[in-house]
Amino acid sequence: MVNIALLSLLVAQAAPPDLGSQADPFPTGSMNVGAPGGIPIGKLMLMPEIAVVVDGALGYTTLSTDQQELIAGPLPQHKAWPMLQEVELAFQATVDPYIRGDVFLTFSPQGVEVEEAYLKTLSLPWSLQIKAGQIYSPFGRTSQLHRHQWTFVDQPVSMQRLVGAEGLSGPGGDLSWLAPLPWFAEVHLDYQATRPGFDETVQQLTGVARLIQYFDLSDSATLGVGLSWALFQAEAPEQWKNLAGADLYFKFRDPTSRSSVVLQGELYGRQLSEQAFSEARWGGYGQAVWRIDRNWEVGGRYDNAPAPVAFGGGTQETWTALGTYYTSEFFRLRVQPSLVLLPEGQTGFQGLASFEFTIGAHAAHPF
Amino acid sequence: MSHLSTALSVAFLLAAFASPARAAVNVVTTTEGLAAVVREVGGDDVKVIALSRGVQDPHFVDANPSLAVKLRNADLLVDVGMDLEIGWLPPLVTQSRNAAIQPGGARRLTAGNFVSPMDLPTGPVDRSQGDIHPSGNPHFLTDPRRAVQVAAAIAGRLAEIDPGNAAHYRERLQAFQGKVAAAGKGWKERLAPFAGRSVITQHKTLTYLLDWSGLKAAGYMEPKQGVAPPPSHVASLVAVAKAAGVKGVLVENYYDRRPADQLRDLAGVKVIVIPGDVGGTKEASDWVSYVDVLVKALGQAVQ
């Protein structure tokens, strides 16, 4: 970040001494303002804000690759495996008085990806806003988050299997409306090409609708309630597939302290076009996270997801614990053991230890 | 006669309806301190809400989407600037869809743009120095000189937004300037005998007020900005306190006071808990009473 104040110091030092005398027939006025030739580093102030986030981990699992199915980047069995999960590069700035632009590139073992690259309108009438480009679908809560916004080291298995390994994203546009109500109520309508969890090999035309509301229960407690629905059209118009989601969020934070408690849960249901409603697949998770103080956080998560395909049905339950240590807003260490319960009485253990750091621009605190 | 009384009652009714119909300017501020200054110059021509509470650490306010709703209908957003609200305000402003309060907008007033900053970095800057404020110290509103500058900027902008009441804003600004001058005289008299003495503060929140009053900060509980004091730093402050003759430590009530208590036990200094902003305690109900609480605390801390 270029320091405007420092810059003004430079300018002040560069200005010649004030020669002004009242008898001067040519008053200097603006003649003494600024450095001759202008400010050489002024153009640096037009650079977008740049931040880099690096995520690395050490993983261990007793599960075979088949048993892990769909979890992004399966871990080798019975080995303590080091990973550089992701390097995210963020560029953010206003484009002009009417639009801002945000670009997030990710570098991971899977390659280089445009995680998001979108414009966002700032001045549409009637509380409307358009976000367009490569975007996350406005579906659900956790599936829209970038890796560095996740509380846990990984995403819930139910979300990875039913929504998409990395959520739903792709090129398209999202029109949203902030309803003129005394509480926060936002409606999203989105049209995109995505690669959903049930078939990530082809892009599918996708329509998404979401209603998200927040209610301030008191100065310390906020409740968030969301409903999402996605329709996918694969090969033929009649082959629509449905994905529905409901999410609940509750945050309690005494405003005088850094400590908070967050309860969060989501439910997903997916019905493919050839399926009867009774054949729809369901899943979801519930989690509780306690930020103890500025440095420590602990949490737990229960997840219920369809079992890997190799089992031909059934469900997988995953119990996860989390311990986080923050040295500052820019660095955290996490330890996350999980117990995995698969059909046919199979069980497994998975452990992740991760670090994450941010350099560059100060990101917004996640809510 | 009855015609006259009918006409009169109609006139009264009209008057009764007409006065509340004149809409007050909706002002949203990021902090209660700024809200208090807006209240001084805006009076009953404005309606003010603050997005954070005076009991809250202004560096760590949550970007609660409910706050975007308050911003949506804002006729004027007043923020501190100098990166104080960088962790929470920008996403809310985008989410609000209020075009005029975007940075640089006609209805956005960043108070920091109207005062000269202190604690400017004079050399290289990076985060090994802590969670620094690289654009200068944003905790300037306790300084009577700068508070008056901010009030003048706010009054000027309110007069532009609501030209019908421009004279009111000008009058109230003058009244506020008078109030600050009178209170400031008392504060100066109270602290003048102690000029040059030093205190220790938690964060660099009192830099401007100390500068105004002729007092000094011998050190800070935070070893680096935004970093909690480890025992080793508290131990090192013992020598600092002794060398500078420090008699008191000031800690905002949203910070953990235990490290200051340790310093009290080791160095025999007083610990004085102070409000972090207007509304931080009951006594700090408006700008003058807030600074009054701080001046009293400083008076206690130096003797």
Ligand SMILES: [Zn+2]
């Ligand atoms: Zn600060």
